[in-house]
Amino acid sequence: MIAQPAPKRDVLARRDSIVAGLRALLPETGVIAEALRLKPYETDGLSAYRQVPLAVVLPETTEQVAAVMAFCHREGVRVVPRGAGTSLSGGALPMEDSVVVGLMRMNRILDIDYADRCAVVQAGVTNIGITQAVQGRGFFYAPDPSSQLACMIGGNVNMNSGGAHCLRYGVTANNLLGLKVVTVEGEVLEIGGAHMDAAGYDWLGLLTGSEGQLVVVTEVTVRILRGPEGARAMLAAFDSNEIAGACVDSIIASGIIPVALEFMDRPAIHACEAFAHAGYPLDAEAMLIIEVEGSVAEQDDLLEKISQICRKFDPISLKISQSAEESLAIWKGRKGAFGAVGRISPDYLCMDGTIPTSRLPEVLRRIGEMSMSYNLQVANIFHAGDGNLHPLIMFDANDPASFEKAEHFGADILRLCVEVGGCLTGEHGVGVEKRDLMGVQFSETELEQMRRVKSAFDPGWLLNPSKVFPLKADAA
Amino acid sequence: MTDRLEPADEAALARLVGEAHAEGTPLLVCGNASKLGMLRPVQAARTLSARALSGIGLYSPAELILAAGAGTPLAEVAAAVAAKGQHIIAEPPDFSALLGGGAQTLGGAVAANLSGPRRVAWGAMRDHVMGVRAVNGIGETIHSGGRVLKNVTGLDLCKLLAGSHGTLAVLSEITLKVLPAPERRATLVLRGLAPERAVAALAAALGSPYAVSGAAHLPAAQAARVPALAWLGGAVTLARIEDFASSVAYRSGRLRADLAAFGAAEMLDDAASQVAWAAVRDALPLAAEAGAVWRVSVRPSAGPAVARAVAEAFDAAWFFDWGGGLVWVAGPATEAAHDAVCAAARAAGGTWMLLRAPEALRAAVAVIPPEAPALAAITRRVKAAFDPKGILNPGRMFAGI
Known part of the structure; x- marks a missing residue:
């Protein structure tokens, strides 16, 4: 387990007066301080870690957030921003002395502008909620993390969330135009707007993915895009990871950028097929799901070009979807991957390193060796186009030793990702989970540089404590 | 020390900045100094150029990744990726005609975060900066990001440094995402539209499912400055489609039909499109x-x-x-x-x-908009977090910073 620092005793001692102070700032239902009602806020998607906070506030306006921030700043109280609580890295894990600022009541879409192709939404609007609001006109919001039914745009901004279609449409940072944020002192800042060029430093770029370390995000101006005429998927299965990897390289080298290019290894194929009955080839070592967009004729053309490339690699199975229903079936297994693995093993850790795509076969071989030596099963799902690898490590949560082993296994995988030229996290964020591994990727000089940037926004280190940065400087 | 510093490698760069930090000597930071004619003039005793940090260190077309020294001429990068059928996504402009400077470096294009016509569909220069190496104002070498396409590890200093015009750190190496260049380009041209009508036509084009990657409007006087457009006579409204040849043919036909209410569109072929969009990108209609x-x-x-x-x-x-x-x-x-x-x-x-x-x-004057007081205070603190003595391009963006 990753150790958390001790809470501030003086803050815990002032608990009642702090709660009373918060109650004075918010509507009656906007402050939670009863033990039973605080319980749901003790954890997020990294559920092995739990800590009930001092209090939870549920503001409904930016002004209320600003008032809470100014109050907490005066009182020296740490603040943990929270959206839907779907973080897989413990990004919303509270501390005992912290106030959780939950943005879920700020769930209104404020403006949709089709002519300028942007929408202004509050931080608590769900990711899918944006697309649902604009799809009637054929538009969509591009980043599509697996948690998109639940996760909120404020959290997406803070974690710079990705998804399966990043290869074509980019991650959250590439799909934003503006933010309204509240500083730790309670000042409201407008960053960007509906225009495309930044003035001054690129605050929008810096704040996106800053994991709640710099500001609290309350409003977001996102780009909305007109959807393509249609999309269709195909499936190609191969005898080895090496061959599938070489096929991916060959597709990219041909000049085709599919909108999605997903890779599953043998354990992932078996888990997903047992769960979804998607018709995946069980004799394959590796499988690709490839999706293209455009008119029906354009889809035909691209899928034929890709098939020709795949055939050079002796696929053991090649299936081109002929309809939207068949595409859905091909995707069904992949989209249900987490549930599928959950059926084999009730507990698993979902890792999130990124590697240079050319190193995939070697990385999968070494993960396989680690799996043997740790005696823990692992299934690998890979956004092959952009190098983002998701090993799912299965363990038994009732056995503390098993969890301990799984954590070590995961850390070894992430060290491997960095060793081959990749990084610790492609889309889930550092959070608590990978905080102590930051030294693997960054020198102390680099960490100090990032800490000084953090200090420029949050001199007292009150925002989202004990995350992202290795503890020693933070704990003081 | 001479007045003009051109370190041959990153270690020498770090040493020189470290010395300037120790002495408190302001430095004018540049590559080929092609953009000195823009933004605020810098008062500095010495010029530090990264132009000698030149050369492509890594290019992996199948991974869509290229890394090169900040001093590498941008044209060299463009030629290298073109040789493999790829391109620099944000279509960075060349302001040599506008500013009278020389050929720009990769570092200069990133430090200025200038994006061309494709910005409207494919993002800014900074969107495709996957990693940087740089020397901060203390003389410390730092890296951010890496050589992979998806990376959220730590604060995104790549984006902060892109567009910081050399005021926070001196870029030494940049890793870019690149993409396959289109097989074919075509441009629809609507003629004689008033500005409001032109922007409505472009909104319809950009809001279509045909992946329009350029959307411009030139009044008659400016169109007359571009030979590829002058023959059309009058104001021109341009919508570009770039993709495989068959897709370009199909989509430009569909788009032309969709935009019929704005008039009958002319069509520019691949060669004319390239000339016309280079002119838009480089602001040639205003250069004279x-x-x-x-x-x-x-x-x-x-x-x-x-x-x-x-x-x-x-x-x-x-x-x-x-x-x-x-x-x-x-x-x-x-x-x-x-x-x-x-x-x-x-x-x-x-x-x-x-x-x-x-x-x-x-x-x-304020060459870019002044920031609200609370944000301006953060700007000063972030500047100090990288460059506590204010020696890197002082005053380039804001007076006194």
Whole structure:
């Protein structure tokens, strides 16, 4: 387990007066301080870690957030921003002395502008909620993390969330135009707007993915895009990871950028097929799901070009979807991957390193060796186009030793990702989970540089404590 | 130490910046100094050029990744990726005609975060910076990001340094995402539209499912400056489609039908499209104008109001890129004209950059919008977090920072 620092005793001692102070700032239902009602806020998607906070506030306006921030700043109280609580890295894990600022009541879409192709939404609007609001006109919001039914745009901004279609449409940072944020002192800042060029430093770029370390995000101006005429998927299965990897390289080298290019290894194929009955080839070592967009004729053309490339690699199975229903079936297994693995093993850790795509076969071989030596099963799902690898490590949560082993296994995988030229996290964020591994990727000089940037926004280190940065400087 | 420093490698760069930090000597940081004519003039005893940090260290076309020294000529990068059928996604402009400078470096293009016509569909230069190595104002070497396409590890200093104009750190190496270049380009041209109507046509084009990757409008006087467009006679409204040849043929036909209400569209072929969009990218329609040049970035539908406001205030030449979201303006190099541009940008909720003007004007006015007090305080603290003695390009973006 990753150790958390001790809470501030003086803050815990002032608990009642702090709660009373918060109650004075918010509507009656906007402050939670009863033990039973605080319980749901003790954890997020990294559920092995739990800590009930001092209090939870549920503001409904930016002004209320600003008032809470100014109050907490005066009182020296740490603040943990929270959206839907779907973080897989413990990004919303509270501390005992912290106030959780939950943005879920700020769930209104404020403006949709089709002519300028942007929408202004509050931080608590769900990711899918944006697309649902604009799809009637054929538009969509591009980043599509697996948690998109639940996760909120404020959290997406803070974690710079990705998804399966990043290869074509980019991650959250590439799909934003503006933010309204509240500083730790309670000042409201407008960053960007509906225009495309930044003035001054690129605050929008810096704040996106800053994991709640710099500001609290309350409003977001996102780009909305007109959807393509249609999309269709195909499936190609191969005898080895090496061959599938070489096929991916060959597709990219041909000049085709599919909108999605997903890779599953043998354990992932078996888990997903047992769960979804998607018709995946069980004799394959590796499988690709490839999706293209455009008119029906354009889809035909691209899928034929890709098939020709795949055939050079002796696929053991090649299936081109002929309809939207068949595409859905091909995707069904992949989209249900987490549930599928959950059926084999009730507990698993979902890792999130990124590697240079050319190193995939070697990385999968070494993960396989680690799996043997740790005696823990692992299934690998890979956004092959952009190098983002998701090993799912299965363990038994009732056995503390098993969890301990799984954590070590995961850390070894992430060290491997960095060793081959990749990084610790492609889309889930550092959070608590990978905080102590930051030294693997960054020198102390680099960490100090990032800490000084953090200090420029949050001199007292009150925002989202004990995350992202290795503890020693933070704990003081 | 001479007045002009050209370190041969990153270690020498770090040593020189470290020495300047120790002495408190301000440095004018540049690559080939091709953009010194824009933004505020820098008062510095010494010039530090990264031009010798040149060369492509890594290019993996199948991984869509290229890494090169910051001093590598941008043209060398463009040629290397073109040889493998790929391109630099953000289509960075070349301002040598506008500013009279030389050939720009990769580091300069990233440090200025300047993006061309494809910005409207594919993002800015900074969107494709996957990693940087740099030396901060203390002389410490840092890296951020890496050589992979998806990376959220730690604060994204790549984006902060892109567009910081050498005021936070000196870039030494940059890793870019690149993409396959299109097999074919075509441009639909609508003729004779008034600005509002033109922007409506471009909004319809950008809101279509046909992946329009360029959307510009040039009034008659500016179109006449571009040989590839002058023959059309009058104002031109341009929508570009780039993809495989069969897709370009299909989509341009569909788009032409969809835009029929705006008139019968002419079509530019691949070669004419390349010439026309290079002219839009490099602001060539304004390069021959005397005086000052501004870039105004607003919500696209506000472009016509900005054009009207500046044309009422002075004898302005202008054109739109980014569907109306980028208004290029040329006019007299006076504070009165500058104030009118700033007022128009502010009224539209957007930003401006004084891109070309005599040094005296650039020293006297806010070349980019001043920040609100709370944000300006953060700017000063972030500057100090990288460059505590303020030796890197002092005053380049904001007076006193």
